[in-house]
Amino acid sequence: MTGDIATIGYGLATIGPGIGMGILVGKTQEAVARQPELAGPLRINMFIGMALVEALALIGLAAGFVF
Numbered sequence: 001m002t003g004d005i006a007t008i009g010y011g012l013a014t015i016g017p018g019i020g021m022g023i024l025v026g027k028t029q030e031a032v033a034r035q036p037e038l039a040g041p042l043r044i045n046m047f048i049g050m051a052l053v054e055a056l057a058l059i060g061l062a063a064g065f066v067f
Helices: 002-013 015-034 036-066
Strands: none
Touching: 002 015, 002 036, 015 036
16 A cells, blocks of 8 residues: 555656756757857756756655655
């Protein structure tokens, strides 16, 4: 029973980071389309943001195992 609840909790915990990742990549692509000369710095900032967003999903996974 506890495993089922943890699975549902992890599924819900991935919704936010999934939406955040989509918005992050989409907005970066829009910015590169507008100013191609800034592609390098924008890419670096996008990868840093992706790492932070992905950390939220990993915290949700760890919380599912703890509880």
